[in-house]
Amino acid sequence: MPGASETRPRWPAITMAALFLGYALGKAVRAVQGRLGFPGGPVPSASEHAWYAEHVMDVATAQWCAVATGLAAAALVLATVVPAGRLVPRPLMLGALGVTLVAFGFGVVMIVAGGFFGVGADWTRYHAVAGVAVMVLLTWTALVYARSAAPVRVRTARRVRGRRGGRRDGAPPERARGAAGTGGRARGRGADA
Template sequence: MNATAVLNALRPWEPARRPAVIPIKWAWPAYASATLQLIYAGQKGYYAVQGRLGIPGGPSVPASQYAEVSDVALAQWTLASLGLLSAVIALAAVRPWGGLVPRPLLLLGLWGTVVPAVAGQIHVAGEVLFASGPAGWSGGAAVQGFAGLGLWLAMAWFFTRRRGHGAPAAARTA
């Protein structure tokens, strides 16, 4: 074993990507998405404390659905924790500590959340436009949902396109 190999083995671990601060012109969708996710988590936590199903701005939940859910508070706290996880994922895409997360894992988190979000927005839009289910979904809820989805898509797209940002110059030119 040569001296270079020994020094490399003794060097402290370094992340695959160098943590870097992302300029606000690329990071604003992530900050806005994280804010919306924190608001969602707060709303779900508020409903969990009250032992209620649903979401503010959504229709009132019929009593029959309460019978189908064994623990209403646990269901709402679970959704609140998913909102917090989404906020962390959004911030990891633009904050320096996000560079410690492997890029493929972060991409999976960013794009993997799009599928259920799109499905939910299709459902809300159908309820607002066609009123096929219980009344109560407001147009404002649909607009808020589409705005949040648009911000998330912009953030995921910016992160995907920002290949190599913060990497050493030698790695980018190799």
């Protein structure tokens, strides 16, 4: 019988990883150029660029930080479906997915505000619809991971060689001597035998 990790869909996480890698690549292009924004997105004005550089941080540094964020997000969503991701404690994964959902959701709200209502940056409706679609995909990825059964244990060397002292069904050695809870009475060695 396949475990939970084999039956849950992998494509949402793989798609999100590809999208996050694309985000990181776009931000790397802007970092090399020393420009704000994202390729294909609204072009910030010179005054916005100057204000950001003066009051927030160096533009290239901010873009390189965004590259690191994109790479970390890609690794996170991939960890939800690859065997190596099972080594990460589940509460840590769920917390990181929650933080990613909130941060990404904030970005989508800003894109939707610009695309549909003209508030903030000059995002188009296409950007807003795409942002909502990607947010749905990220939410689906997180829900698939959260609803999956307890993480499958990674086989250790001892389990590969076999169990020592226990039964084939994995019961501990104490239970291998007699029926569960009978203290050995199942074989006629009980107190009244």
